[in-house]
Amino acid sequence: xxxxxxxxxxxxxxxxxxxxxxxxxxxxxxxxxxxxxxxxxxxxxxxxxxxxxxxxxxxxxxxxxxxxxxxxxxxxxxxxxxxxxxxxxxxxxxxxxxxxxxxxxxxxxxxx
Amino acid sequence: xxxxxxxxxxxxxxxxxxxxxxxxxxxxxxxxxxxxxxxxxxxxxxxxxxxxxxxxxxxxxxxxxxxxxxxxxxxxxxxxxxxxxxxxxxxxxxxxxxxxxxxxxxxxxxx
Numbered sequence: 027x028x029x030x031x032x033x034x035x036x037x038x039x040x041x042x043x044x045x046x047x048x049x050x051x052x053x054x055x056x057x058x059x060x061x062x063x064x065x066x067x068x069x070x071x072x073x074x075x076x077x078x079x080x081x082x083x084x085x086x087x088x089x090x091x092x093x094x095x096x097x098x099x100x101x102x103x104x105x106x107x108x109x110x111x112x113x114x115x116x117x118x119x120x121x122x123x124x125x126x127x128x129x130x131x132x133x134x135x136x137x138x
Numbered sequence: 139x140x141x142x143x144x145x146x147x148x149x150x151x152x153x154x155x156x157x158x159x160x161x162x163x164x165x166x167x168x169x170x171x172x173x174x175x176x177x178x179x180x181x182x183x184x185x186x187x188x189x190x191x192x193x194x195x196x197x198x199x200x201x202x203x204x205x206x207x208x209x210x211x212x213x214x215x216x217x218x219x220x221x222x223x224x225x226x227x228x229x230x231x232x233x234x235x236x237x238x239x240x241x242x243x244x245x246x247x248x249x
Contacts, residue, residue, distance in 0.1 A: 030181075057235055059236075059237075066241060067241060068227060068239040068240055068241040068242050069182075069227070069237075069239040070239075071236060071237070074235070074236065076235055084236070116181055116182065118182075120235075127184060129181035129182040129183070130181050131180060131181045132180075132181050
């Protein structure tokens with residue numbers, strides 16, 4: 027049982043490049059979330075999913091897309107990276123109750 | 139919409155001092171409330187929770203009481219250790235299966 031894993035751990039992009047961040051969980055959780063963490067701003071929700079094949083926008087969705095083709099995976103895509111997307115990205119998954127929630131270790135992304 | 143306000147840091151304490159980190163919230167209905175801890179270079183870990191008014195969540199010597207009358211969920215610990223140095227986040231779960239986080243409070247504990 028690996029919990030929530032994220033790949034990659036670190037990445038440097040140039041403005042305009044694209045990339046996909048992968049979140050995987052092996053706990054059969056229905057709900058999965060992508061957050062970004064910036065200094066002084068806490069965690070802000072980008073997109074989330076309440077089940078396989080579903081996605082919904084969070085607080086700061088612009089510039090990102092997501093997909094949940096398989097229950098265990100939640101992908102976050104940046105089609106054309108911008109310096110404002112430099113951040114630490116966290117994935118989380120939640121079971122049927124809010125006390126069964128787990129966060130991944132994070133992906134540190136720098137956009138030059 | 140839902141919001142969480144917590145005291146700004148950093149908070150610097152000596153080992154064995156008493157800790158309070160204030161958290162207040164705005165939400166409709168009856169949200170669940172949480173405290174998370176983030177150690178350097180790691181993701182968030184759930185520290186404690188409370189799901190209804192007057193509930194007290196506790197874990198590892200930390201505790202917080204859900205006060206609906208003051209819309210607060212302050213985190214306390216009687217005697218902090220150097221190993222408690224971390225960033226602490228208050229959060230609420232309202233409707234829509236989403237968490238709303240505060241901005242985090244950094245705690246530094248010195249010998």
